[in-house]
Amino acid sequence: MNLTDLYDFEKEARNSMQREHWTYVSAGAHDDQTLKRNESALQDLSIYPRFLSDVTNRNLSTTVLGQEISFPVATAASGPWYYAHPDAEVAVAKATERSGTISMQPTNAGTFSFAEVAASTNSPLWLQLYHSDDEITEYLVTTAADHGCKAICLTIDIPISGSPDPRLRSTGLLLPKLLQDGNLRERPDLVDKYSKEGLRTLTWDRLEWLKSLTGLPLVLKGIRTVDDSIRAVDHGVDGILVSTHGGRYLDGSPSAIEILPKVYEAVGSQIEVYMDSGIRRGTDVLKALALGAQAVFIGRPVFWGLAVGGENGVFSVLEILRRELDIAMAFCGINRVPEIDGKILSWE
Numbered sequence: 587m588n589l590t591d592l593y594d595f596e597k598e599a600r601n602s603m604q605r606e607h608w609t610y611v612s613a614g615a616h617d618d619q620t621l622k623r624n625e626s627a628l629q630d631l632s633i634y635p636r637f638l639s640d641v642t643n644r645n646l647s648t649t650v651l652g653q654e655i656s657f658p659v660a661t662a663a664s665g666p667w668y669y670a671h672p673d674a675e676v677a678v679a680k681a682t683e684r685s686g687t688i689s690m691q692p693t694n695a696g697t698f699s700f701a702e703v704a705a706s707t708n709s710p711l712w713l714q715l716y717h718s719d720d721e722i723t724e725y726l727v728t729t730a731a732d733h734g735c736k737a738i739c740l741t742i743d744i745p746i747s748g749s750p751d752p753r754l755r756s757t758g759l760l761l762p763k764l765l766q767d768g769n770l771r772e773r774p775d776l777v778d779k780y781s782k783e784g785l786r787t788l789t790w791d792r793l794e795w796l797k798s799l800t801g802l803p804l805v806l807k808g809i810r811t812v813d814d815s816i817r818a819v820d821h822g823v824d825g826i827l828v829s830t831h832g833g834r835y836l837d838g839s840p841s842a843i844e845i846l847p848k849v850y851e852a853v854g855s856q857i858e859v860y861m862d863s864g865i866r867r868g869t870d871v872l873k874a875l876a877l878g879a880q881a882v883f884i885g886r887p888v889f890w891g892l893a894v895g896g897e898n899g900v901f902s903v904l905e906i907l908r909r910e911l912d913i914a915m916a917f918c919g920i921n922r923v924p925e926i927d928g929k930i931l932s933w934e
């Protein structure tokens with residue numbers, strides 16, 4: 587089996603995953619407008635290569651919130667990684683450790699707790715947080731902090747519970763059960779406190795409370811507008827992850843790559859900006875970095891890697907992106923990640 591790019595992994599994963607699980611992972615919301623636009627808008631951007639520079643000594647390393655990573659790609663959190671492989675969260679973190687990058691671990695893990703993942707690898711880990719109840723959040727973030735978590739990444743782009751599309755309502759995917767089997771395994775007493783109404787109770791004015799629980803950097807995942815970006819800075823947030831949640835909620839919002847340069851222009855001089863949604867190629871990584879992203883995250887490709895080969899599959903997916911980015915940088919006359927800028931790109 588010779589899988590040379592992420593689309594090969596996607597095809598292979600589609601063949602090996604249960605049909606219902608595949609549908610849940612690959613679907614967007616409603617008409618898939620944002621899902622498709624995430625990829626097509628990236629493809630609409632043209633790269634203008636520059637030649638006759640010495641590019642023999644390329645270095646893809648960079649930093650994220652002061653943490654050195656070997657290249658600017660990390661894995662985004664997703665709930666049911668076990669749909670693709672039983673080693674789920676641990677497999678992903680072992681792969682990111684080998685690739686020298688960050689693994690964002692999910693609240694709705696369903697298989698392993700953050701503490702168990704931390705005990706299995708030396709990968710830098712972030713905790714992706716879904717808020718449902720103050721006591722649960724306090725337990726999740728302080729436990730993560732005790733186990734070496736580098737940042738709390740609060741997902742803000744699901745203000746009410748319930749999936750917008752029947753394809754996203756996978757049978758058996760009950761959120762309290764995912765907590766019970768994963769991050770709350772040591773604290774079953776807290777599972778009863780889970781409330782789907784809780785999503786609504788974490789508002790701008792309470793971010794200070796969230797930050798005060800650990801003192802860890804706080805990243806907001808899912809910002810789509812300049813206004814919310816400025817608000818985030820005003821509320822002391824440390825980073826913004828521009829994301830459309832992979833086009834899975836609110837169909838019709840622009841793609842992440844269209845939003846990114848606006849957010850970067852508004853707040854990029856004050857805090858780090860990252861992007862996910864639609865990254866499938868090293869050239870996509872290059873484009874996002876050229877428009878201001880400090881690093882990018884991948885969502886569905888993690889499932890594809892897991893389905894094909896567990897830890898090794900995710901590692902291969904990351905290494906393919908590294909290789910493709912390296913080549914793209916060479917063709918643009920770029921040796922180092924901070925040299926990537928908007929001059930190499932055009933929407934025409």
Ligand SMILES: Cc1cc2nc3c(=O)[nH]c(=O)nc-3n(C[C@H](O)[C@H](O)[C@H](O)COP(=O)(O)O)c2cc1C
Pocket residue numbers: 610611612624662663664665666692693694714741807829830831832833862863864865883884885886887
């Ligand atoms: C099946 C699936 C489950 C997801 N679960 C979560 C989650 O639990 N928390 C979260 O913040 N984002 C979740 N996401 C969104 C990803 O973190 C990420 O933002 C998105 O997948 C990036 O887009 P991409 O799939 O095009 O790379 C999920 C995405 C998928 C496909």
